[in-house]
Amino acid sequence: xxxxxxxxxxxxxxxxxxxxxxxxxxxxxxxxxxxxxxxxxxxxxxxxxxxxxxxxxxxxxxxxxxxxxxxxxxxxxxxxxxxxxxxxxxxxxxxxxxxxxxxxxxxxxxxxxxxxxxxxxxxxxxxxxxxxxxxxxxxxxxxxxxxxxxxxxxxxxxxxxxxxxxxxxxxxxxxxxxxxxxxxxxxxxxxxxxxxxxxxxxxxxxxxxxxxxxxxxxxxxxxxxxxxxxxxxxxxxxxxxxxxxxxxxxxxxxxxxxxxxxxxxxxxxxxxxxxxxxxxxxxxxxxx
DNA sequence: ATCCAGGGCGGGT
DNA sequence: ACCCGCCCTGGA
Numbered sequence: 001x002x003x004x005x006x007x008x009x010x011x012x013x014x015x016x017x018x019x020x021x022x023x024x025x026x027x028x029x030x031x032x033x034x035x036x037x038x039x040x041x042x043x044x045x046x047x048x049x050x051x052x053x054x055x056x057x058x059x060x061x062x063x064x065x066x067x068x069x070x071x072x073x074x075x076x077x078x079x080x081x082x083x084x085x086x087x088x089x090x091x092x093x094x095x096x097x098x099x100x101x102x103x104x105x106x107x108x109x110x111x112x113x114x115x116x117x118x119x120x121x122x123x124x125x126x127x128x129x130x131x132x133x134x135x136x137x138x139x140x141x142x143x144x145x146x147x148x149x150x151x152x153x154x155x156x157x158x159x160x161x162x163x164x165x166x167x168x169x170x171x172x173x174x175x176x177x178x179x180x181x182x183x184x185x186x187x188x189x190x191x192x193x194x195x196x197x198x199x200x201x202x203x204x205x206x207x208x209x210x211x212x213x214x215x216x217x218x219x220x221x222x223x224x225x226x227x228x229x230x231x232x233x234x235x236x237x238x239x240x241x242x243x244x245x246x247x248x249x250x251x252x253x254x255x256x257x258x259x260x261x262x263x264x265x266x267x268x269x270x271x272x273x274x275x276x277x278x279x280x281x282x283x284x285x286x287x288x
Numbered sequence: 289a290t291c292c293a294g295g296g297c298g299g300g301t
Numbered sequence: 302a303c304c305c306g307c308c309c310t311g312g313a
Binding site: 116 | 292293294295296297
Binding site: 122123125126167170171172174175258 | 303307308309310311312
């Protein structure tokens with residue numbers, strides 16, 4: 001494949017650190033020169049920012065401009081969204097100022113499902129390690145700049161991989177979950193293309209919940225961070241529980257705050273932008 | 289050493 | 302409906 005380049009001048013709501021470190025993705029890594037490099041679908045990309053210009057460079061499956069516009073959600077008006085959310089209260093305003101460059105990536109549904117199954121009760125360095133080993137072992141190779149990169153394995157790539165093999169790759173107790181979910185998708189027990197087409201978020205959520213290793217939190221992450229792009233969901237993890245309790249609930253023991261309670265407040269305050277609000281709050285509370 | 293990290297599952301009430 | 306213990310692994 002031939003190297004392509006694409007640049008956007010005077011871009012807003014686009015900060016590399018905010019996008020790649022806000023917890024939505026696992027295959028982007030910061031380089032020595034401050035740029036980020038990542039593999040998604042059949043693309044290998046390097047992204048860097050100089051002033052208000054973003055430069056994308058790499059090998060793409062198709063036209064780089066189209067690939068980038070789709071993946072980085074460039075047709076959505078984040079300035080408008082941020083303005084609306086900022087009006088809600090000072091907490092939102094502050095968290096948005098902190099994560100002003102966040103964009104929700106349009107990630108492959110299958111990859112997002114598997115990645116967040118792996119994320120369960122796990123830490124980020126280890127999650128990234130597991131995903132890299134899966135890709136190196138079972139993903140298709142792409143050569144770029146004299147280096148080898150590996151696509152995330154497809155369901156077919158994982159067809160004959162055993163539970164034991166997953167355990168060897170360091171998945172721990174998630175081995176069986178990955179095995180079973182892959183099998184269910186290969187057997188079309190859950191049809192990913194149908195999910196993409198279904199506008200009813202709750203139906204899609206129910207369907208995701210039938211997959212092994214997918215509970216409420218993982219399902220919501222998949223709905224928000226994959227190409228399903230449902231911004232009304234509100235994934236609740238320990239950090240979100242923490243920040244929601246600090247700001248709005250103020251219970252002495254945050255672990256005692258129920259999910260329902262948090263969901264109710266999120267819906268009342270943030271409505272159909274709850275997912276975005278969650279992301280700003282999460283990133284702010286974890287990093288700041 | 290003990291704990292915990294972006295939960296889910298299965299088996300209790 | 303809630304609640305609880307348990308689940309691999311590795312880094313602090």
